Amino acid sequence: MSDQGAPPQRRPEDGWWHAVYEGPAGTLPDTPDAATGPGTVDDWFDSAAGMIGAQRTAEPAAPPPAPAAAPAPAPVPTPAAPAVPTPTPAAERAPLVPGQTAVGAPAPPAPAPPAPAPAPPAPAPAAPPAAELPKAAAEPPQAVKPLRRPRPEPVVPHVGDRPPTYGPEPTALPAAEPETLAGLVPDTALDGAQYGTATLRAVSVRGDSARYRGESRRDALLVTRFGQGEDGLLLAVLASPGRRESAAAAAGSAAEAARRLAAAIGRNRTELASDLRAGARDRLRYGLQRLTVLAAGPLATAVDPDPVGADRASTPEANPEADLGSLHCLLVSLDEAATHRAAFGTGPGALYLLRSGHWIDAYAARLLHHPDGQPLPAAPAAPPRPFRFRLVPATPGDILLLCTPGLAEPIEQEPAVAHFLSNHWAHPHPPGTVDFLRQVQVRAKGYADDRTAAALWTE
Numbered sequence: 001m002s003d004q005g006a007p008p009q010r011r012p013e014d015g016w017w018h019a020v021y022e023g024p025a026g027t028l029p030d031t032p033d034a035a036t037g038p039g040t041v042d043d044w045f046d047s048a049a050g051m052i053g054a055q056r057t058a059e060p061a062a063p064p065p066a067p068a069a070a071p072a073p074a075p076v077p078t079p080a081a082p083a084v085p086t087p088t089p090a091a092e093r094a095p096l097v098p099g100q101t102a103v104g105a106p107a108p109p110a111p112a113p114p115a116p117a118p119a120p121p122a123p124a125p126a127a128p129p130a131a132e133l134p135k136a137a138a139e140p141p142q143a144v145k146p147l148r149r150p151r152p153e154p155v156v157p158h159v160g161d162r163p164p165t166y167g168p169e170p171t172a173l174p175a176a177e178p179e180t181l182a183g184l185v186p187d188t189a190l191d192g193a194q195y196g197t198a199t200l201r202a203v204s205v206r207g208d209s210a211r212y213r214g215e216s217r218r219d220a221l222l223v224t225r226f227g228q229g230e231d232g233l234l235l236a237v238l239a240s241p242g243r244r245e246s247a248a249a250a251a252g253s254a255a256e257a258a259r260r261l262a263a264a265i266g267r268n269r270t271e272l273a274s275d276l277r278a279g280a281r282d283r284l285r286y287g288l289q290r291l292t293v294l295a296a297g298p299l300a301t302a303v304d305p306d307p308v309g310a311d312r313a314s315t316p317e318a319n320p321e322a323d324l325g326s327l328h329c330l331l332v333s334l335d336e337a338a339t340h341r342a343a344f345g346t347g348p349g350a351l352y353l354l355r356s357g358h359w360i361d362a363y364a365a366r367l368l369h370h371p372d373g374q375p376l377p378a379a380p381a382a383p384p385r386p387f388r389f390r391l392v393p394a395t396p397g398d399i400l401l402l403c404t405p406g407l408a409e410p411i412e413q414e415p416a417v418a419h420f421l422s423n424h425w426a427h428p429h430p431p432g433t434v435d436f437l438r439q440v441q442v443r444a445k446g447y448a449d450d451r452t453a454a455a456l457w458t459e
Contacts, residue, residue: 157442159416164208164443172214185216185251191223192433195234196336197396201436202236202454207406209448219404219452220254222262225334226269230277232334233269236454237262238349240404241299242325253298257327261295265331276333279340285389288344292327292387296346299325330402330454341456343402344389350408351390354399357426359411359418362400363388369415399425400456406449407440414444430457 170187189204204221220239227233239254239261265272268287275283328345343351343362352368353360359368392400403411410417424431424439431439440453 164445166208166212170211174216189221197459199430199457204452207449218250219450220258222258226266230335231273234332236330238328238452240326256298264291277338289387296327348405352401403453406451410447
């Protein structure tokens, strides 16, 4: 930046403001031949603003709006100043632009032109007349029909014209003592397994009568496996005490008999597995009969003595076989090459074979129900043997059902129960454990005992 203006003069520090605009004429920047005098800063600003014109444009700029009238300031008296010398020809003034006035001669503001009137809005096009829709014929209001919800299928189904006497769910729990809590029996026992093409489902459930009266489940179920591979055995043991047995000792005696039989099979599993693979019918019959008779001892010792003055022979419901209880077992080899399954036991109970929708009593080797639903011709029933044994071929599609009297009797005596189970078990795949429990619980009037069953599917 070039050095212009008056040479610097040393002044006291508190007088620098008064020397800003002082100096000889013609020495201040952009103000040639400016005269010195006692003028104020505002006077200098007004003089400089008058020398600067508006920027030139292609079109004349619109005049600025008229400023609001303000009270004129009081005139400040100024002393007579010497005449301003005529500017030299070298310095040419900027040409005046229209709307500007000469320096030092303020011109009155030009009147603002009237604002143009706004153009009237264009009329909106008229909308076409809406076509009149034909009025709908008045129809009488129709009553809304309530939706009919399908009745949910009962959790525990029943067959027959009349419902069973007792409800389908547990009502009362059996009473217990602090010293006998280890002997409590649950309401339901459910188990299952699958090895190769064999699928096992097993369940033991308290009867409707015991659920209502608050009695313990008397039947016992034990499902276990010994060994694996070719020497492995899968077994399900079912035990039911005699009907005259006391309720306190019934559950304990049945469970003890089932444990004894399972332990005896486990100790002889090598020979039993070999005979089962070979299909040695006679060897299996003889060996399993010995084991069953020894294990059924607790069922015979827990029978109540005869009531005082009661004649059991004269009682129409007397059944010596039922009084002794039952102990049955389903034995399956884990060897996939094995071609037979063994079922055996003593006392009441049944082994049924469901083949192509028909029930067959495998122990008695007879058809249980006529395929057309007609009653079978009456035939004298042979007295049951003390020990029953059956070696059944492992045929794909067959279902073996081993059960205690609580389920064996309604299947044999109520065709509706047998038909219900055959319809549910005729599917290609076995049911789940929960479905199996629900199906075994199918209820019929007059049958309210405990139910214990083991079913084997061969795929």
